[in-house]
Amino acid sequence: MALHxxxxxxxxxxxxxxxxxxxxxxxxxxxxYLERNLARHGGGDWGIVSxxxxxxxxxxxxxxxxxxxxxxxxxxxxEHVTLREIGAIRETLYAGPDGADREALLARMSEPGVRIxxxxxxxxxxxxxxxxxxxxxxxxxxxxxxxxxxTPHSAPGMLVEALARRRAAGTPPFTVLSCxxxxxxxxxxxxxxxxxxxxxxxxxxGWIAEHVAFPCSMVDxxxxxxxxxxxxxxxxLGIDDPAAVVCEAFSxxxxxxxxPQGRPDWEHDGVQMVADVAPFEAMKLRLLNGSHSLLAYLGxxxxxxxxxxxxxxxxxxxxxxxxxxxxxxxxLTMPTGTDLDAYATSLLAxxxxxxxxxxxxxxxxxxxxxxxxxxxxxxxxxxxxxxxxVCTALGVAAWIRYTAGSNLSGESxxxxxxxxxxxxxxxxxxxxxxxxxxxxxxxDAIVPRELAGxxxxxxxxxDAYRALNESGVEAAIRRAG
Numbered sequence: 001m002a003l004h005x006x007x008x009x010x011x012x013x014x015x016x017x018x019x020x021x022x023x024x025x026x027x028x029x030x031x032x033y034l035e036r037n038l039a040r041h042g043g044g045d046w047g048i049v050s051x052x053x054x055x056x057x058x059x060x061x062x063x064x065x066x067x068x069x070x071x072x073x074x075x076x077x078x079e080h081v082t083l084r085e086i087g088a089i090r091e092t093l094y095a096g097p098d099g100a101d102r103e104a105l106l107a108r109m110s111e112p113g114v115r116i117x118x119x120x121x122x123x124x125x126x127x128x129x130x131x132x133x134x135x136x137x138x139x140x141x142x143x144x145x146x147x148x149x150x151t152p153h154s155a156p157g158m159l160v161e162a163l164a165r166r167r168a169a170g171t172p173p174f175t176v177l178s179c180x181x182x183x184x185x186x187x188x189x190x191x192x193x194x195x196x197x198x199x200x201x202x203x204x205x206g207w208i209a210e211h212v213a214f215p216c217s218m219v220d221x222x223x224x225x226x227x228x229x230x231x232x233x234x235x236x237l238g239i240d241d242p243a244a245v246v247c248e249a250f251s252x253x254x255x256x257x258x259x260p261q262g263r264p265d266w267e268h269d270g271v272q273m274v275a276d277v278a279p280f281e282a283m284k285l286r287l288l289n290g291s292h293s294l295l296a297y298l299g300x301x302x303x304x305x306x307x308x309x310x311x312x313x314x315x316x317x318x319x320x321x322x323x324x325x326x327x328x329x330x331x332l333t334m335p336t337g338t339d340l341d342a343y344a345t346s347l348l349a350x351x352x353x354x355x356x357x358x359x360x361x362x363x364x365x366x367x368x369x370x371x372x373x374x375x376x377x378x379x380x381x382x383x384x385x386x387x388x389x390v391c392t393a394l395g396v397a398a399w400i401r402y403t404a405g406s407n408l409s410g411e412s413x414x415x416x417x418x419x420x421x422x423x424x425x426x427x428x429x430x431x432x433x434x435x436x437x438x439x440x441x442x443x444d445a446i447v448p449r450e451l452a453g454x455x456x457x458x459x460x461x462x463d464a465y466r467a468l469n470e471s472g473v474e475a476a477i478r479r480a481g
Contacts, residue, residue: 002080003237008069008087013038013047015090016264018109018174020155021120022050022059022092028072028223028247030118030179034088036269045113046264047090051105053121053155057094060101062243064092070243073234075355082249083237097153106152109162110171115261117162118177119189121155123369124418126182126192130372131445133188135195146199156192160200160208163193167207175213175259181289183281183373186216186256215256216277220284222350223247224358248353254280279334282378286328287340288347290374291320294391295351296363297398301407302473307363308354315477317348322481323391330387331378365416367399368446380451390480393460394468400440400461401468403427408472419445433469437462 017034019026034048052060063070068089074082093101093108109117123130127139135156136142145157152158159176166173176193178185193212197205223245230246255266257273267273274280292307298319299310310316324344334340375392382389403423406412415423422443430436441452441461451457467476 004082006082006084008035008085010039011043013043013090014045014113015047015049016045016113017048017116017118018114019048019050019118020053020158022052023120024245025223026050026120027070028245029219029221029251031086031088032072032084033253033266033269033271035086037264037266038088048088049091049093049108050089051093051095053095053158055096057099059243060092060094066243068092071239071241073244073246074249075246075353076249077353078355106162110165112171115174116177116263117159117174118179119155120179122180122366123182124366125155126189127154127156128188128192129445130369131448133191135192142196145196149200156196159193160197163208163212164204167204172261173212175215175261177215177217179217179219181219183285184216186214190214213258213260215258217256218254218277218280218284220252221247221250222356222358224356225362227357229357248350248356250350282332283334285373286331286378287324287344290328291324291347292363293370293374294319294323294395296360297395297402298473299360300364300402300413301398301468303407303409303411305359307351307358307360311348311351315474318481319391319477320348327382327389327391328378331381361413364402368417368419371399372446376447376451379457380448383454383456389457389460393457394464394476394480396461397464397468400437400465433465434462437465
């Protein structure tokens with residue numbers, strides 16, 4: 001094995017960024033870019049204060065015990081590995097509903113030296129309707145934050161309270177930078193924050209709308225959940241680190257350059273600073289993430305465990321090539337010089353990296369939040385242009401079948417989704433395919449009404465659903481090809 005070690009050596013870094021969502025992706029992506037920046041400058045003003053606001057206080061304590069240092073293991077393949085020690089996170093906080101650090105987090109977010117607040121709270125952490133982007137005011141965390149804004153539970157609530165404190169103190173606002181895999185993520189978090197602020201104070205909402213920047217960003221790195229095999233591999237390298245993360249060597253971060261209070265000079269650390277992130281977001285969501293979701297639901301129904309196992313089967317590769325080339329790529333408008341064929345080819349190579357053990361069950365989580373951006377927005381564009389959607393329809397059918405909680409062999413799996421109870425009730429109420437498909441497509445929190453009402457789309461989903469149940473995954477894929 002060719003192992004490259006990169007240590008963490010620089011002077012103390014002062015916190016200039018607060019991050020909400022101390023998960024594996026943050027530690028393997030944003031924190032790595034900040035580590036490069038701090039190392040290049042020998043320290044500086046862009047250390048990170050990272051907080052969990054929902055769960056996993058054990059990770060917060062673990063990092064505290066280890067001096068907030070951890071390792072990132074980057075696999076090019078099984079034989080080429082880079083091991084990085086990361087020290088960019090200078091403080092860890094747990095600010096969940098029962099967390100003792102909520103006030104400490106709000107105090108940090110209110111400090112003048114903090115000029116950026118970043119987020120990786122997943123799609124569901126913004127509490128927005130996936131179909132129309134409106135704030136879900138009845139969601140328990142949002143309802144709490146409307147009633148008791150000084151003790152927020154949600155990410156939007158944390159942002160509103162901290163911005164209210166800065167406004168009252170005459171402190172310039174921080175920039176809010178979403179690093180979640182959500183289209184128009186800056187615009188969406190801006191809407192969530194302003195809508196929530198309107199329930200508190202119209203003047204505060206107006207001040208946020210006028211003075212706070214919400215740049216969009218696109219993030220890309222495959223970061224699977226740690227497995228026992230990963231822990232064993234680390235031990236073989238002499239590393240005992242329960243906070244470590246594994247990921248692929250590839251990494252991309254595209255950021256809209258709108259930071260009124262300043263930012264790190266990320267462009268020297270591999271970050272693409274651009275005027276408009278939207279084309280890159282759409283490319284990644286529809287090609288990479290859309291392909292991932294196809295693998296997740298169809299692969300799970302076939303009893304396949306990982307991405308690499310799925311793309312090891314020729315029928316899945318054929319399906320992905322048809323989906324990316326015929327259904328996803330034609331919906332994209334990219335800057336001159338962008339080679340979508342080369343991007344699609346690179347994705348297949350990344351998916352085949354069997355050193356990652358990227359589980360399909362992990363990708364399948366929260367489908368109700370992901371599919372509107374990955375498949376359904378592009379589907380509407382494709383239909384308007386007169387194109388077919390056989391691969392997308394097969395994916396939607398597989399997702400609906402997946403939400404029954406078992407694969408085609410009858411083996412059960414968990415359905416980890418905010419709407420899991422709704423899905424279970426629909427499966428219970430509709431035993432015939434036509435009624436079930438109609439009921440799922442009528443969920444306007446997921447499926448746009450104009451798409452659900454298009455007979456070409458609904459008919460294709462129903463046909464694909466019947467093919468899955470009657471003939472199995474492989475035959476249904478051949479039929480789509």
